[in-house]
Amino acid sequence: MIFARSETFRSIGQTLADEVLPALYRSQKLPLRISCLGVASYDASDAANSFDRVIPLGEFPSPGEVIQAAALRLSRGDICTGPNSFPYFQPRIMLIQDRDQRLVLAGEIRAGIILWQQPVASDAEARRIVTEASRLRGMAFRASEPGDAIRLRYRAAMLEARLVDPLWRATAAELLRLPRAA
Template identity: 70%
Template sequence: MTTFSSFDTFRPISQMVATDVMPALARPRTLPLRVSCLGTASHGDGEAGDSFDRIIPLGECLSAEDAMRFASLRLSQGSICTGPDSFTHFRPRIMLIEDREHRLVLAGCIRARAIIWQQPVASDAEARRIVTEASRLRGMAFRPSEPCDARRLRYRAAALEARLVDPFWRETAADLLRLPQAA
């Protein structure tokens, strides 16, 4: 005769609430996801002296997968800086996906008109190391006399910070980057 313990067939209600119910309730409060692009803008001929950093809001999506597709589409179409308040020159650098509470869901560096989505940090310790290095780079950005050098250091810091996905979204982001279409 085989006997089963209650732990072999049933999960405690507290575990079900913590792993199934609470995340399902929290997720709708975080939607829609906001897609935006960080880049260098200018109204003139794009020379370094008159350019400045700008975040351009692109739109909202109801899922992270849709947000990734939307961001890639806008970049490939060259339709990031459009509208009445657009800039003559805009160089996209980093694509951002944030939830309603402004928590980072996923970010990617832009190279050759493609988004290279960054793998989220795996732990709080790794996040602390990235924050330390990004802070060091931002501190170095105050030293150069050339605005281009300072901007380059700030973007290196921002590229590192692209991995600082909010703990609520880390697992989702990591799962998304494992999918074939994310590559």
């Protein structure tokens, strides 16, 4: 008797290779760390003396929890608080990284909310983004006005926010498909 291979059933080996092993590997990269990239200064009126700063916000055991924590911290306005905080800090980008500092997800902060960026779909798309971001950073280096340089670096960083590590691309895409609880 010969059985035709059915498309509805997969071998246990295929299930292990496609789903179980990648999930176990990702779990070894936990906890996830959240940080906020922004522009800091000691004087609100002086763009020439402002500088980029990354503020660590904590560690969380799962991607869902880290996304909720990021939104909560932003809504409370407690991004740059503490003894080493800056009087003027403008949050720009929220970053989620794993234990090995691989990018899991990133989002632009606009009007008090985080607009999570869709991860790149392929390595070719990632190469295009790296090329464009490098071009923008070169322009920022040559800019004569500090404000122009900051804007160009920010545009480059927003492009790079899509450069999710290949290990996390499927997870990030799935997180962005999930409906948000109100």
